[in-house]
Amino acid sequence: MATLSIQHPIDLRSDTVTKPSVPMREAMAAAEVGDDQYGEDPTVRRLEETVAALFGYPDAMFVPTGVMANHIGIRLQVAPGEEVICDADAHIVAHENGGLAAHAGIQTRTLPSTRGLLDPAALAAMIRVGDRYTVGTRALEVENTHNRGGGAVYPIDTLREIRALADSFNLGVHLDGARIWNAHKASGVPLKDYGAIGHTMSVCMSKGLGAPAGSLVLLPPDRSEEARALRRRLGGSMRQVGILAAGAQYALENNLDRLSQDHENATRIAAALRAAGASVREPETNIVLVDVDDAPNVAKECFALGVRISPFGPKLLRIVTHLDVSAQDCDTAADVVSSVLMQSPERG
Structure with a gap:
């Protein structure tokens, strides 16, 4: 050849x-920091408040990885011995090393889909109310864009159907938005419209936006303390992490468009x-x-x-x-x- x-x-x-650009590195070097474990890192709080506002959530929490963000978001909605339904090629099934089962005792129940995008009617047929004899469904999970689906973007109307379905069964919804920024730019759908789909949501700063590390889990009302306790239990609490948050903030302000x-x-x-x-x-x-x-x-x-x-x-x-x-x-x-x-x- x-x-x-x-x-x-x-x-x-x-x-x-x-790799972080020179201006991003400069922003990181200049970051004001404190002990985030005590809630005293101002750069982290700025990032959390900014991202929460973009998606219309009351709070967000900075974590090291998207895997942890997904894990915490789902655990806030699903207890050990209960199940979350997702598509068969979902990132939480294919690429997170069985973490939900290993660390939380959560069962994933999957169904095939086209390009990773769940059909609401097929999804409805999978839901189980649960009783002493059967595992009950407690949440639905969707991924936008979908990694193994080739970066496929959910139509917003399909996502709204899935949220309405969840509401009709009193189920939670977790939106894996690792590449939600790409979905937003490709579709023109406002970020708050995507935020309205999930009771919890994860967003990644180290993929298309180009930050060196970090994701956020977007939190429902009155669950922040529980989420932060869970982050600590998983080993995800950090100290002067504003250095990383500054890179993520720079990425958000300069690399989205x-x-x-x-x-x-x-x-x-x-x-x-x-x-x-x-x-x-x-x-x-x-x-x-x-x-x-x-x-x-x-x-x-x-x-x-x-x-x-x-x-x-x-x-x-x-x-x-x-x-x-x-x-x-x-x-x-x-x-x-x-x-x-x-x-x-x-x-x-």
Whole structure:
């Protein structure tokens, strides 16, 4: 295979690989800090209040990871021995190491969906009231955008149907909004409209927005103390964490509007791969899924040529655009992936 000229490695494995910019680092270095365990870090409180207001919640809590944010949000609604219903490819099922079961005794009950987006009618058929003989459903979980669905965006009307369904059964709703910022930019739906869907919600600052770490869990009324006690029990309480919160605040103020560039770059990659004959699923946001015969081998060959992408299954590749890759980087990456696919045995 001819070696393509790569000026620098191009990392498209995830939007979590971004590095803080110089201005972000300056904001972090200048952050006013205190002991967040005592509620005395002003930079953390500013971030929590800002994000809570954006989504229309009374409070938010800064945590180290999105996994912890999801765990706390669901645990506020579901007790040990009860169940939460989600789609079969949900992040809480596929990528959180069984944490709900291992740490909380919560059962996840799943159903297949298209692109990770639950159908309200199919969801309704899954709900169990519960009695001494059967496990009762206590919450529904939705993910927007959907990771394994290729960055799929829920229509807001579908989310409202799911919330109405939950209300009719007196169930909670948790919205995994790790990439809700991408959904917002792609759909134009106001953040408060998304916030109105969940009784709890998680949002991530270290994916498309590009902060080095941190997520927030958005909290219902009168649950802040309980949530903070749970965060401590899970080992997530931190001290002078305003240094990280300042990076997240900078990301929110400076990197939200530019997410549309990532979406355009994903579309650019998809079009180039499709023109080369690849089987590409149309991206809605910043995630491109490509069906191949041997995903691990394709990813390995691309890595050797300076392009990092993720095998997302035996026959599925994931390519994720983000603020650290330019349109030119994406064109180069598409050329490399196309070259590898053209040289693969099944194409020969």
